[in-house]
Amino acid sequence: MGPWTGEREAAARADARRAAARGATTAAVDGEAHAAPASTTRPPLETYVMYVPSESEGESSRDVRSTFERLSSVGAGGYIDAYDSDEDLSDDSNSEDRRALDRALEDLDFAQSSDNKCCCVVHETSSSSSAETVRFGILRGSSATYRDDVTEYEDGVLDAVAIELFNAKLNAVVGAREEGEDGERLRGFARLVRLADKLSDGRGVVEQRDAVTRALLSIIPAPVRWAFKRLIEPATWVDEMNAKVTREAFAWLVGPCEIVPRESDGAMASVKLKKCRYLEQCGCTASCTNFCKIPTQRFFKEAFGVDARLDPNHEDGSCMMTFGVKPDVVDAAFAAPCYATCAKSCGTSDEPCHRLGKQPEF
Structure with missing residues (x-):
């Protein structure tokens, strides 16, 4: 895969x-x-x-x-x-x-x-x-250059700050001692990937997902989350607003993305990730699901009261994020096999990755 x-x-x-x-x-x-x-x-x-x-x-x-x-x-x-x-x-x-x-x-x-x-x-x-170069991120301050086999990123100042803030949240969970010297020398997105990898060591998938969800939620002040859920009812315009927020404020985590029509009704409430930055750099099926997909779905539900579904494509590295749609009862992501190049791979079998864990209920 x-x-x-x-x-x-x-x-x-x-x-x-x-x-x-x-x-x-x-x-x-x-x-x-x-x-x-x-x-x-x-x-x-x-x-x-x-x-x-x-x-x-x-x-x-x-x-x-x-x-x-x-x-x-x-x-x-x-x-x-x-x-x-x-x-x-x-x-x-x-x-x-x-x-x-x-x-x-x-x-x-x-x-x-x-x-x-x-x-x-x-x-x-x-x-x-x-090569194709795309501007993205907060105020379009970052760039991604797509080459044949790798994407080269140059983070703008604001996106770099967002990455370091998230790293600090993750490090509070992982702990400096647990991160080790190699992780301490890393900076920016490389450090984020390193912390995510360390987060999975010695922790079950439930604990991993909970830790990342807490880190994401901590970025949004609790009073803001409370007010949003109490004052704003779920609606199509809310889904569309969250799509815009994702494209403008969270592209530092996933790379360039664009807003596309939602399949069910054509509302501009879906976000297409051209080639997920995190998935490309971690190269791990389980990490994609437990560090990104599940925590992100939970983040939007708990922070804004909005349903969200992420559908990663492990063939080309893209991903579709759809707002206002609940995750599938039987999620295809939990049937994805290991990447052959993953350091923690159990082989090239078509069986689901051994580190995925069970699909949670939403």
């Missing part, structure tokens, strides 16, 4: 891309071409250019493939798209193609002499070219 996270899964995907890349290779020297099937889908590209000697077709083909293999061995894969040139590009200094080739060649140490007439373009998948 969870092929989107973990070094083993990342390595497997890289191998698959390299294999697909070799299958998508085309090579042409002095007019002879061997093309890949038309159905091949090409990824976002960063272009590398090299000249291939036109004197010897055999040597040229080997040069192209050798270069491709070298690029693939240090990158995420790629493919060759080679073509034959009828003119000597080096003689046309004003050519846009010539300038493009020169720019590409500046960064390469394997370029051949400029008097070659056959030009081959080597394309390689670039993590930077395919």
Whole structure:
């Protein structure tokens, strides 16, 4: 489960891309071409250019493939798209193609002499070219950059303060001694994940869930919680307000998210987490459920009197949070198996994770 996270899964995907890349290779020297099937889908590209000697077709083909293999061995894969040139590009200094080739060649140490007439373009998948950066969090002060195998976060000042506040609440439960020296050296979200992991040591799932729920509730002053539940009746507009509060004030815990229509009636009372920050970094089915899902559902019910249901997707790391909807009587989250890369995994069985515990009643 969870092929989107973990070094083993990342390595497997890289191998698959390299294999697909070799299958998508085309090579042409002095007019002879061997093309890949038309159905091949090409990824976002960063272009590398090299000249291939036109004197010897055999040597040229080997040069192209050798270069491709070298690029693939240090990158995420790629493919060759080679073509034959009828003119000597080096003689046309004003050519846009010539300038493009020169720019590409500046960064390469394997370029051949400029008097070659056959030009081959080597394309390689670039993590930077395919990366997507999203602003999120309190006042949009944080950013998340989604790359192929990992998400890079840069916390804004306000989100960093929120993380440290939550860490302090967790540490009050875990205790500095129990956290240990390694945890003390960590800062920010890495420390949060460390504390969450320590929280599960020597504690049953019920105690874990209760501790995290108390930590979340302590962020909202008790008088505010009391007044909200006494003065505001459950309604669609309340569900929509909680969706907005989640997106604006709690994204530091789960990463970028957006408000989407609630499936039952179309009200804007659901929040779609693009790729849960906590789940990606903890890589643990049980921690997702016992540290995040159950405590969060309880938090909104106890703090604001609002029903909430979290539905994590362990295939892609996303999650749907729906307000105004009770958790399922039979929750699919409690049937999820371990991640193969989890340090506490019991194996790759399809059986539910051994650390999930029983589903609570709401």
